[in-house]
Amino acid sequence: MDYITIYSTKDKNEIDVLQRVYSEEGIDHRLDDTDEIGEVKRIQVAEGDKTRARELLDQTGFLTASQAHAPVHRRMPGKKWIFIFLAAFIIIIVAMVILMFMNVE
Incomplete structure (x- = not known):
């Protein structure tokens, strides 16, 4: 099964929250922490769950509507x-x- 990166962060608490949300919603996900330094963690979801995972990012406040397609610097x-x-x-x-x-x- 192919996984795509849906969220990247250095904050372990954000990763923990997202993993819990995805587990409760039954979204197939995994943690990718293959960064050379080991600081950046990535949440990856199955391609079939990508739309629902983005909706959950928006609902939980991790992703605003303007960030859905491109990152915005505040x-x-x-x-x-x-x-x-x-x-x-x-x-x-x-x-x-x-x-x-x-x-x-």
């Missing part, structure tokens, strides 16, 4: 602006402290 869109705001704030505080010490009479 980024905080406002992260750059927060950094700019904090840098400006620090510059203002430093300027105020310098002015306070310069006005000492």
Whole structure:
């Protein structure tokens, strides 16, 4: 029987959860940990169970709808602006402290 990789991770807890879910649902699966370093673990399912396995990934929150066909890198869109705001704030505080010490009479 042919198996395909459905999920890869370095987190053992995620692997344990997925193995339990697939076992409870009766999905034929196996763990592939043939990575050279041994860090990456892969859950593989039988080709006939691929659709149901993806549905379970989505239901359990491991796979969002946008990730069903291609991985999406999550980024905080406002992260750059927060950094700019904090840098400006620090510059203002430093300027105020310098002015306070310069006005000492």
